[in-house]
Amino acid sequence: MSQALPRIAVFGAGSIGGYLGGRLAPVADVTLIGRAKAMAVVQDDGVSVTGGSRPPRYVPASALRTATGPDAVAGADIVLITVKSADTVTAARDLAPHLDERTVVCSLQNGLHNAELLRAELPEHTVLAGMVPYNVVQTRPGHFHQGSEGALMLDDVPAARPLIATLAEADLAVQPHADMRGVQHAKLLMNLNNALNALSGLPLRTQLEQRSFRACLALCQREALAAFRAEGVEPAKLMPIPPALIPRLLRFPDAVFRRVARRILAIDPHARSSTWEDLQRGRVTEIDMLQGEVVAMATRHSLPAPASARVVELVKRAEKTPPDRRDTWTGPELLADLRAACR
Numbered sequence: 001m002s003q004a005l006p007r008i009a010v011f012g013a014g015s016i017g018g019y020l021g022g023r024l025a026p027v028a029d030v031t032l033i034g035r036a037k038a039m040a041v042v043q044d045d046g047v048s049v050t051g052g053s054r055p056p057r058y059v060p061a062s063a064l065r066t067a068t069g070p071d072a073v074a075g076a077d078i079v080l081i082t083v084k085s086a087d088t089v090t091a092a093r094d095l096a097p098h099l100d101e102r103t104v105v106c107s108l109q110n111g112l113h114n115a116e117l118l119r120a121e122l123p124e125h126t127v128l129a130g131m132v133p134y135n136v137v138q139t140r141p142g143h144f145h146q147g148s149e150g151a152l153m154l155d156d157v158p159a160a161r162p163l164i165a166t167l168a169e170a171d172l173a174v175q176p177h178a179d180m181r182g183v184q185h186a187k188l189l190m191n192l193n194n195a196l197n198a199l200s201g202l203p204l205r206t207q208l209e210q211r212s213f214r215a216c217l218a219l220c221q222r223e224a225l226a227a228f229r230a231e232g233v234e235p236a237k238l239m240p241i242p243p244a245l246i247p248r249l250l251r252f253p254d255a256v257f258r259r260v261a262r263r264i265l266a267i268d269p270h271a272r273s274s275t276w277e278d279l280q281r282g283r284v285t286e287i288d289m290l291q292g293e294v295v296a297m298a299t300r301h302s303l304p305a306p307a308s309a310r311v312v313e314l315v316k317r318a319e320k321t322p323p324d325r326r327d328t329w330t331g332p333e334l335l336a337d338l339r340a341a342c343r
């Protein structure tokens with residue numbers, strides 16, 4: 001007798017949700033929950049997933065369900081939360097009346113507090129913290145491209161095992177981790193580049209190949225590392241070198257950096273950060289949960305974080321400017337600006 005497939009609902013079928021839903025569809029009963037316009041495209045044309053060192057996959061509309069309302073999570077074994085951080089609390093409140101008691105909820109968002117916010121809103125449920133290390137861009141409606149590598153990370157608890165097994169069956173690299181708080185802080189260090197990438201207007205790889213942009217990132221990371229220390233949080237080691245040494249690595253000359261940091265530069269030449277994608281689409285970004293989080297943490301401990309504060313200001317200004325009137329920054333310009341803020 002064949003076993004029933006796990007029922008997985010993806011709440012917020014944008015870049016990450018659409019990609020993971022598409023990759024999971026062959027091994028799970030997937031429901032994508034997203035905006036009406038996006039779901040109409042999936043109903044007509046299905047989903048295509050590319051990248052991530054795997055063959056491209058086309059998932060016909062008949063191989064997954066689509067929905068636009070939170071009631072579609074009823075009966076799900078697992079709900080993946082893939083809305084932007086600002087939408088987490090509303091999502092939890094909308095989902096609460098429709099979740100079965102046994103349903104496991106998993107945040108796959110960036111930022112430090114999403115799992116915590118979900119736990120506060122859904123006290124009856126097991127909520128897992130997850131982390132997506134790689135980049136996904138929706139290249140056109142219904143087409144999701146993974147532009148860099150890495151393994152998903154999830155809380156190392158028994159309730160995570162069915163999800164870990166399903167992800168692994170879908171050939172998605174996944175690692176349980178005992179310290180997801182440390183992982184989230186380490187991911188925040190990486191995500192401090194999101195805004196710099198968006199301000200540069202360049203693909204991630206081209207931007208990170210430039211020492212001046214990396215020096216901007218190093219400034220922000222140093223402020224974050226000082227704030228983490230004051231907060232008593234040890235960021236997890238997600239790369240071969242410890243997080244505290246990454247700012248030093250970032251400042252290496254370009255030729256040396258290209259040689260020693262191959263893994264950081266192993267990014268699809270067209271990949272961009274999710275903050276770039278937000279600005280491009282005229283949406284509010286997650287900057288308050290990125291550099292904004294560093295400023296808040298530093299302030300709590302009476303530490304300075306002028307570079308991070310300036311990046312927040314620049315991104316908020318960009319949010320208010322239409323894409324065709326928005327200036328992009330060269331690396332030397334941005335570095336001079338952030339250094340001036342630090343004086």
Ligand SMILES: NC(=O)C1=CN([C@@H]2O[C@H](COP(=O)(O)OP(=O)(O)OC[C@H]3O[C@@H](n4cnc5c(N)ncnc54)[C@H](OP(=O)(O)O)[C@@H]3O)[C@@H](O)[C@H]2O)C=CC1
Pocket residue numbers: 011012013014015016017033034035038068082083084085087091094108109110111132133134135136137273274283286
């Ligand atoms: N993209 C990436 O490369 C990575 C992203 N992440 C993180 O993953 C999370 C998701 O990011 P990403 O996939 O890029 O975001 P997207 O904006 O592409 O996807 C979220 C989708 O959810 C939709 N949505 C929001 N609220 C609802 C609702 N109530 N009902 C139905 N649909 C809803 C949004 O619609 P609308 O826009 O209309 O609100 C949007 O289409 C973020 O925290 C991000 O930082 C992590 C690693 C990499």
Ligand SMILES: CC(C)(CO)C(=O)C(=O)O
Pocket residue numbers: 110132133134135136190191194272273274275
């Ligand atoms: C993968 C990474 C770090 C950069 O694209 C990201 O998390 C994002 O774009 O939000």
